[in-house]
Amino acid sequence: MTGGPGEPGTDRTRRFGRTELPPDLEQALRRAVRLEWITIVMLAVTVTLVIVVMGSSQAMKAAWIEDMLSFIPPLAFLIAVRVINRPPTEKRPYGNHRAMGVGHLVAAVALLVMGAYLIIDSGSGLLMAEHPPIGTFHLFGHTVWQGWFMMAVMLLSIPGPVILGRMKIKIAEQLHDKVLYADADMNKADWQTGVATIVGVGGVGLGLWWFDSAAAIFVGLSILKDGATNVGTALSDLADTRARTIEGAEEHPLVRQAETQALTFAWVRHAGARIRDEGHVFHTELFVVPAPGAALTVDALEDLRQSVADLDWKLEDVAIVPVSELPAEVHGGTPQDKQSEGGGR
Incomplete structure (x- = not known):
């Protein structure tokens, strides 16, 4: 057998500390690792496309920030999975399982802070009646409104998060993995962001300048809500409250x-x-x-x-x-x- 403990793609039995995972959960963990790598690749492509077409739109800026934040949960999961695989030692008699809780808290705080930032930034633009300029492209001798490209990119970004989010929810419940669960929540925010951005840019095209800032505020509220929920759950776990279900709604x-x-x-x-x-x-x-x-x-x-x-x-x-x-x-x-x-x- 090749590869170190916890290394994806090896034939070695996967563990959470001293806990040897049953075959079905071992398979679920490998699948979760693959989904997170797919998510990272998908986000890299989406972020690149958004930068190319975003212009001065507040909604597109919010979508770009939200996509950048979406890197945090999968990266936290991939790092934590390697750390928690280490067995307990004299120095760490309880093992390294808290790494998952720390990763959950880091991802949640990032969501909370950036959600608040988007609301304040976009809200100030709305109060100051800033009209977002959406320019044009010259393509094959034709002048094309840039908003069409914005909406096309957002439309292409919707199916991936919908599919990945549904797949991650099931695995998160199997593994009792709250970072993966938070990532699935983030995927839900991703596709909602895509829809809101399309509406916002489309509104600007119809002459409703405030649609752009309103869409950005909606995205910010969605991120803020996810951040607040996950911060509360992460802090409760780290503070040693009684074990609860993965949603945090009731006693386990x-x-x-x-x-x-x-x-x-x-x-x-x-x-x-x-x-x-x-x-x-x-x-x-x-x-x-x-x-x-x-x-x-x-x-x-x-x-x-x-x-x-x-x-x-x-x-x-x-x-x-x-x-x-x-x-x-x-x-x-x-x-x-x-x-x-x-x-x-």
């Missing part, structure tokens, strides 16, 4: 599943999980209150730990903590939960 179901699994053991009276999201994987502390008279052995604890870890590949680090009562910050399972599950082992 693995929290309750881990507690329910613990209650299937006869010697467990109560169980409560404290799970934090480290990137792709979760660090899990499972607090258990032993039943009265239960013989607590190392083997019993190890059986429980392995049983919980086997629930899902994302449960990379599982620590079993016997306690006399559950900590206040975990809601935990109850004896009624255990009865509803039907006995124990």
Whole structure:
């Protein structure tokens, strides 16, 4: 076998730290890497074409900035995938999974700042009633309005992000990858930008000068919204909030599943999980209150730990903590939960 750990295109098993990915997820990761490289090539072509035709249009300027920002999520993903592949060390006992969270935060802040910049810049142009000059080209002896070229470039830029975004969403959910999910959000902003820019340039052609700035402001609002949402999610993860779904809307179901699994053991009276999201994987502390008279052995604890870890590949680090009562910050399972599950082992 050739290539280093985590290198795309090699036959070596792919890992997230010490977690060896199942074959289907290994394939999904390779596909995600390919999609990100395709995205980068597509953006390079689009950015070049936009520069050629953009002229003085605020909408085209906004589209160009948005396309430049679109490089950040795929680059963050490709770098983070290599970093997190490194196994835990004495210096980094939890591994390097936070690299994904850092990449997510960097991409989100860039979106937030540039969205705000576009709104302020385009808004000032609208308030000052700046009329964007859209010139003409001389092509094969004919004078052609430059706006047609602008709209053609934007029209060509729409299908790629639509297709890539849909493909990335599915893989992001499989891998629990929030950088890839943010990139899919960015792809949605890309095609919306294309549509808004076409409307803005077309409005100028019809004599509605303010359409150009209005379209740029719409693009800025879209970027600002994506940035604010992703900044909130990234900060929550880095601040060790309870693990949530990839959209950040609700608690991740693995929290309750881990507690329910613990209650299937006869010697467990109560169980409560404290799970934090480290990137792709979760660090899990499972607090258990032993039943009265239960013989607590190392083997019993190890059986429980392995049983919980086997629930899902994302449960990379599982620590079993016997306690006399559950900590206040975990809601935990109850004896009624255990009865509803039907006995124990």
